[in-house]
Amino acid sequence: MSAAISAHTGLLGLLGHPVGHSKSPLIHNRLAEHFDLDLRYLAYDVEPDSLRAAAEGAYALKIKGLNVTVPHKQAIREFVAAEDEMASRIGAVNTLKREANGWHGYNTDMPGFLRALDSDGVSLKGKNVVVLGAGGAARAIVCGILESGVNKLLIFNRTLENAVKMQEYFAGFYPEADMTCASSAEDLVTVMKTCGDDWIAVNTTSVGMYPNVDDILIDDKRFYELCRTGVDIIFNPPVTSFMKAVEGAREGNRAYNGLKMLLFQGVRSFEIWNDVEVPDEVAMEIYDELLKG
Numbered sequence: 023m024s025a026a027i028s029a030h031t032g033l034l035g036l037l038g039h040p041v042g043h044s045k046s047p048l049i050h051n052r053l054a055e056h057f058d059l060d061l062r063y064l065a066y067d068v069e070p071d072s073l074r075a076a077a078e079g080a081y082a083l084k085i086k087g088l089n090v091t092v093p094h095k096q097a098i099r100e101f102v103a104a105e106d107e108m109a110s111r112i113g114a115v116n117t118l119k120r121e122a123n124g125w126h127g128y129n130t131d132m133p134g135f136l137r138a139l140d141s142d143g144v145s146l147k148g149k150n151v152v153v154l155g156a157g158g159a160a161r162a163i164v165c166g167i168l169e170s171g172v173n174k175l176l177i178f179n180r181t182l183e184n185a186v187k188m189q190e191y192f193a194g195f196y197p198e199a200d201m202t203c204a205s206s207a208e209d210l211v212t213v214m215k216t217c218g219d220d221w222i223a224v225n226t227t228s229v230g231m232y233p234n235v236d237d238i239l240i241d242d243k244r245f246y247e248l249c250r251t252g253v254d255i256i257f258n259p260p261v262t263s264f265m266k267a268v269e270g271a272r273e274g275n276r277a278y279n280g281l282k283m284l285l286f287q288g289v290r291s292f293e294i295w296n297d298v299e300v301p302d303e304v305a306m307e308i309y310d311e312l313l314k315g
């Protein structure tokens with residue numbers, strides 16, 4: 023990022039609603055600085071009714087790339103000229119890259135999730151994994167888990183029907199995958215027990231997010247005793263009730279929050295926009311800044 027804004031300065035940005043607490047400007051402006059690119063990244067609060075105008079207007083203004091966040095990740099698909107295969111499979115676009123024929127859509131939540139786990143030394147290959155939740159955020163995570171070649175995937179959701187729908191959808195892409203759904207802790211624990219006690223559990227719901235920090239999706243000690251690793255997509259609070267329950271269940275258990283996933287989805291978007299590779303050390307310097315708040 024050059025020191026002063028000039029007539030050549032390029033723009034990147036975020037479309038979401040709300041965006042007031044977004045950490046993306048920090049991530050991308052630091053990355054632009056690192057690569058000495060004359061770019062600025064701004065957050066735009068776009069109401070659903072204005073999404074088309076925002077996408078078309080940003081394209082007309084020759085904005086180079088956009089992130090798209092809640093609640094627009096599905097709706098934005100209507101305004102892309104082409105979509106990456108994984109974004110289509112997940113059914114959500116969180117990154118737009120400007121191309122000659124319009125916006126091209128990508129999903130970087132999935133690679134962000136996988137790179138965050140990798141950075142924490144968590145490998146999914148051959149493991150038994152339980153995903154809590156079957157909403158929008160679960161889709162990129164389930165897709166990433168299936169891409170990683172896990173042994174067994176369990177999908178736990180309050181509404182069984184939503185879990186089954188997601189299972190059936192992804193079975194179309196991963197016919198060999200061993201997937202099971204559950205909607206009660208009792209059923210979940212029963213299935214988990216048949217596959218050992220070193221499960222990786224991923225919370226994809228917003229249960230436990232600030233200000234409802236004491237909420238927890240599963241309040242059954244037996245579940246946590248079967249988990250070795252917990253991953254929460256929430257990062258506020260930094261240690262969620264779910265993470266505490268995983269870490270408190272047994273000696274040696276580890277839990278991680280969603281801040282690295284947020285960081286690495288941003289990193290991947292930046293790589294797509296600028297055709298660069300962001301080294302881990304650079305990403306981790308930004309991570310340290312994010313931790314400071």
Ligand code: ATR
Binds near residue numbers: 154228
């Ligand atoms: P997102 O797009 O952010 O994932 P979502 O689509 O509303 O949000 O999905 C939220 C997920 O969290 C769903 O799996 C939802 O369960 P249902 O399918 O039964 O609605 C789950 N969820 C949200 N609040 C919950 C709560 N208080 N208890 C249990 N599950 C909850």
